[in-house]
Amino acid sequence: xxxxxxxxxxxxxxxxxxxxxxxxxxxxxxxxxxxxxxxxxxxxxxxxxxxxxxxxxxxxxxxxxxxxxxxxxxxxxxxxxxxxxxxxxxxxxxxxxxxxxx
Amino acid sequence: xxxxxxxxxxxxxxxxxxxxxxxxxxxxxxxxxxxxxxxxxxxxxxxxxxxxxxxxxxxxxxxxxxxxxxxxxxxxxxxxxxxxxxxxxxxxxxxxxxxxxxxxxxxxxxxxxxxxxxxxxxxxxxxxxxxxxxxxxxxxxxxxxxxxxxxxxxxxxxxxxxxxxxxxxxxxxxxxxxxxxxxxxxxxxxxxxxxxxxxxxxxxxxxxxxxxxxxxxxxxxxxxxxxxxxxxxxxxxxxxxxxxxxxxxxxxxxxxxxxxxxxxxxxxxxxxxxxxxxxxxxxxxxxx
Numbered sequence: 341x342x343x344x345x346x347x348x349x350x351x352x353x354x355x356x357x358x359x360x361x362x363x364x365x366x367x368x369x370x371x372x373x374x375x376x377x378x379x380x381x382x383x384x385x386x387x388x389x390x391x392x393x394x395x396x397x398x399x400x401x402x403x404x405x406x407x408x409x410x411x412x413x414x415x416x417x418x419x420x421x422x423x424x425x426x427x428x429x430x431x432x433x434x435x436x437x438x439x440x441x442x
Numbered sequence: 443x444x445x446x447x448x449x450x451x452x453x454x455x456x457x458x459x460x461x462x463x464x465x466x467x468x469x470x471x472x473x474x475x476x477x478x479x480x481x482x483x484x485x486x487x488x489x490x491x492x493x494x495x496x497x498x499x500x501x502x503x504x505x506x507x508x509x510x511x512x513x514x515x516x517x518x519x520x521x522x523x524x525x526x527x528x529x530x531x532x533x534x535x536x537x538x539x540x541x542x543x544x545x546x547x548x549x550x551x552x553x554x555x556x557x558x559x560x561x562x563x564x565x566x567x568x569x570x571x572x573x574x575x576x577x578x579x580x581x582x583x584x585x586x587x588x589x590x591x592x593x594x595x596x597x598x599x600x601x602x603x604x605x606x607x608x609x610x611x612x613x614x615x616x617x618x619x620x621x622x623x624x625x626x627x628x629x630x631x632x633x634x635x636x637x638x639x640x641x642x643x644x645x646x647x648x649x650x651x652x653x654x655x656x657x658x659x660x661x662x663x664x665x666x667x668x669x670x671x672x673x674x675x676x677x678x679x680x681x682x683x684x685x686x687x688x689x690x691x692x693x694x695x696x697x698x699x700x701x702x703x704x705x706x707x708x709x710x711x712x713x714x715x716x717x718x719x720x721x722x723x724x725x726x727x728x729x730x
Contacts, residue, residue: 357713391713415672418682425668425686427698431705432672
């Protein structure tokens with residue numbers, strides 16, 4: 341999952357969250373494959389940000405998945421002897437991988 | 443020496459000169475709340491007179507960490523749904539966090555994140571009044587804000603020590619001040635006459651064993667702080683996940699599938715909260 345500017349959206353990207361107007365009216369549901377007409381519409385309606393599946397847009401200075409996972413390991417490095425927290429770390433890592441995934 | 447140091451800093455922190463004093467409106471509302479004839483409508487009207495406060499309150503009330511299915515559009519329904527103690531804490535948070543949003547967005551995001559996990563966990567465990575527990579999660583680090591505002595020099599020393607020795611903020615605070623942010627948060631919330639259900643989780647969020655009356659609430663905030671720091675919403679140079687208290691873990695009695703559920707639910711809500719703090723960022727830019 342990645343939050344991108346609607347200006348960065350491309351045809352074929354898949355919505356990971358509903359796109360709604362500021363009043364909460366849903367324009368496009370989660371799972372929709374974006375077509376050019378929809379992207380146009382978002383921009384016309386001043387929808388600045390959308391959330392899409394995977395991690396299609398490269399952000400300068402952003403950490404790689406590998407670095408993010410290393411950071412997480414470092415954060416948990418002082419609680420290695422606590423099994424529930426090691427389980428927590430594994431699940432959070434899995435989440436991170438899914439989140440950044442294809 | 444330690445006692446001397448403690449007394450000195452305790453005095454400085456207790457005078458809380460720079461912290462926004464308890465907003466007058468809270469004092470007025472507290473008096474109203476004591477009067478059995480006061481209606482929530484009357485209280486709502488008092489709050490609504492301050493437009494900025496009212497809109498901030500509604501924003502907090504409608505944010506992901508309370509997770510009400512429907513939008514709450516009036517202050518009086520917020521008072522009915524959340525109870526006066528939560529509203530009071532939110533008014534206090536709104537004024538104190540104004541400073542945090544501005545100067546310490548990282549701590550604000552950590553606090554919002556902790557409120558989200560506390561809320562998810564409280565609901566999963568089916569405890570009564572989950573809103574009070576999420577509110578305690580929101581203000582659990584309020585003592586850090588007080589230290590930063592009242593003792594800026596010592597604050598720098600504390601963070602210098604964290605960087606130099608690789609110890610936790612808590613340990614560095616004890617070393618430099620002879621006391622820590624959990625204790626300071628306790629004094630503040632006590633002086634604001636908040637209920638024990640809100641005070642104890644703040645005082646005990648690093649050591650839930652010392653909680654006398656609110657062991658579950660304290661254990662929830664203790665564990666929520668661990669989860670959100672593990673997630674990467676921490677604060678400053680102390681990056682490490684703090685130790686899990688065994689007793690708290692036993693009290694919570696969570697199974698692996700509970701943890702899976704908590705991670706799923708929290709992730710969903712963190713997205714909303716992220717939007718919430720982006721809103722604040724853009725408001726800050728606009729007003730700058």
